[in-house]
Amino acid sequence: MNQDWQVGIFGTFDVANYGDLLFPIIAQAELTRRLGAVTLHRFSYHGKSAPQWPYDVTSLSQLPEIAGQLDAVLIGGGFIVRFDKLVATDYYPPTPxxxxxxxxxxxxxxxxxQQSIPLIWNAPGMHCNGVPEWATPLLRLALEESPHVKVRDAPSQATLAQLSDAARVEVLPDTAFGLSRLIDAQSPSAAFLDALATAGLTRPYVVVQSIWGLESFLQLWRTHAGIFEDYQLLLLPIGPVLGDHESVLGDDLARACSLPFWPEPLLLAELIAHSEAVVGHSYHLAISAIAFGVPVFSSADLNTGKYTALPVYERIFQLRRDQAIDPQWFRSNLGRQPCSRAASQAVVQLDEHWDRVAELIREGRRATQPAVNRFWQDLPNRLEDLHDQAQRHATAREQSQRDVAALQQQVASLERQEQLHQQERQHWQELQQRESERQQEQLQELLQQHQASAARIDELLGELQRGTDINGQLRQSLDLSERTCRELLDEQQRGATFTEQLRQALAVAERRLNQLQDSNSFKLTAPLRSVRRGLKKLLGSPTHD
Structure with a gap:
């Protein structure tokens, strides 16, 4: 009679997130292929039931009653090795x-x-987080007593491996790389064909995750839609629990289609497998595409945390919000191709993983109770140490509170002093203000007086200037009169000289005339002068004596 194996798998299978929902489906298929009948108990905080959910989920509140019936426990996968409280919005345990x-x-x-059940780490992971001090001994025990510890990326391995030298922590590709074992891309399912018809997809299409942060791609599509005339977009929420929704991408994308329902995980995987490319941030959107040779245009930082595991699989391209996308480059990288060598090797590694998991389940219970019992033995010491540490912290806290109270009193005293100083400063400022206003008024009066004086000075200067101008004119007139007087005096002097010369000449002429008249010749020529005067009269000529 074949055994019906009872296997528990633990994770967040009760939230609407594509990657988390895949893990139990893949585990069920792989274990059934190797073990035959397997009843998989999917444990999460909250119970779920099909058909409202892709499968039944058992609440962790029932684990204490069911644990003893399990033949194996699988932890993960997904980003579940964490200690922060903000896993998802309003996501908390069903009981405190x-x-x-x-x-x-x-x-x-x-x-x-505790139950000696094989503990198997099914490639869970961390993402840029550490392990708090209080959890270190618990996690160390779980790692050291597990026969199979696989995590999905090197950063997770590095963080966990440093907790214990005895634990063997190894990297295993995420189990979603094995989707090609569950979906035959060469034979589309009826559900897939119905989805195409419902969405109105009649051309090759690109899957776009319905999230914020894809501005560079949206700008590419809106600006160069004509270059991609032969392509459609399928807008798909990958993690509705994380806020994915078609509306965040807007309603102005040419040839964009969507579904009126959120596809169940394998249908969503098949939609990805038949696409020409995927665009988004999701880790498992990228892995699902890589598993089927579909190119990935990722808005995630491929150099950080869990995403560092992806570039080795090739054809995964980094999109940046602040960097425009070359349309020709984008188009040239569209289209499915054969899977990369790394992706094919990942499938081989996963086969080996599931073979080992099946082997461990067949081996049955393990001798882990002694280690757990020793832990229980040591637990009072640990609790006592924690209590002592808490007491020390409490004492230190009380002292700190007293110190704080004293400081607060000092601060209050300083604040009062400061208030008094402030009042004094304000009083002095008011006095200074009033004195300043008084001085300002005095200065204003002096300024007005100065301005009046300046105006009077300007007026006097004007009058002085006019007087100066008149004095200049008078000086010029005086100079002219002086020159005229000198010229007149010179002229008078010349006239007196001429008169004296004329008087002297007349005197000489008179003496000469008297001498002539007294001469004998004058007397002898008297008759001739008479005849001459007569002739001139006859001739009409003037006569002169």
Missing amino acids: SIHHPTGYWLTPALIAL
Whole structure:
């Protein structure tokens, strides 16, 4: 009679997130292929039931009653090795007795060890987070007593491996790389064909994750839609629980289609497998595309955390929000191609993983109770140490509170002094203000007086200037009169000289005339002068004596 194996798998299978929902489906298929009949108990915080959910989920509140019936415990996959409280919006345990968030991964691992159940780490991961001090001994025990510890990326391995030298922590590709074992891309399913018809997809299409942060791609499509005339867009939410929704991409994308329902995980995987490319941030959107040779245009930082595991698989391209996309480059990289060598090798590694998981399940219970018992023996010491540490912290806290109270009193005293100083400063400022206003008024009066004086000075200067101008004119007139007087005096002097010369000449002429008249010749020529005067009269000529 074939055995019906009872296997528990633990993670966040109760949230609407594509990657988380894949893990139980893949585990069921791979274990059934190797073990035959397998009843897979999917444990998460909250119970779910088909057909409203892709499968039944058992609430972790039932784990204490069911744990003893399990033949194996699988932890993960997904980003579940974490200690922060913000896993998803309003996502908390169903009861306060279940720790959050270790209640869906670390606590089940410890319960498995207590029950001697094979504990298998099914490639879970971390993402840029560490391990708090209080959890270190618990996680160390879980790692050291597990026969198969696989995590999905090197950063997770590095963080966990440093907790223990005895634990063997190894990297395994995410189990979603094995989707090609579950979906035959050469034979589309009826559900897939119905989805194409419902969405109105009649051409090759690109899957676009319905999230914020794809501005560079949206700008490419809006600006160069004509270059991609032969392509359509399929807008798909990958993680509705994380806020994915078609509306965030807008309603102005040419040839964009969407579905009126959120596809169940394998249908969503098949839609990805038949696309010409995927655009988005999701880790498992990228892995699903890589598994079928579909190019990935990722808005995630491929150099950080879990995403560092992806570039080795090739044809995964980094999109940046602040960097425009070359339309010809984008188009040249569209289209499915044979899977990369790394992707094919990942499938081989996963086959080996599932073979080992099946082998461990067949081997049955393990001798983990002694280690757990020793832990229980040491637990009072640890609790006592924690209590002592808490007491020291409490004492230190009380002292700190007293110090704070004293400081607060000092601060209050300083504040009062400051207030008094402020009042004094304000009083002096008011006095200074009034004195300043008084001085300002005086200065204003002096300024007005100065302005009046300046105006009077300007007026006097004007009058002085006019007087100066008149003095200049008078001086010029005086100079002219002086020159005229000198010229007149010179002229008078010349006239007196001429008169004296004329008088002297007349005197000489008179003496000469008297001498002539007294001469004998004058007397002898008297008759001739008479005849001459007569002739001149006859001739009409003037006569002169």
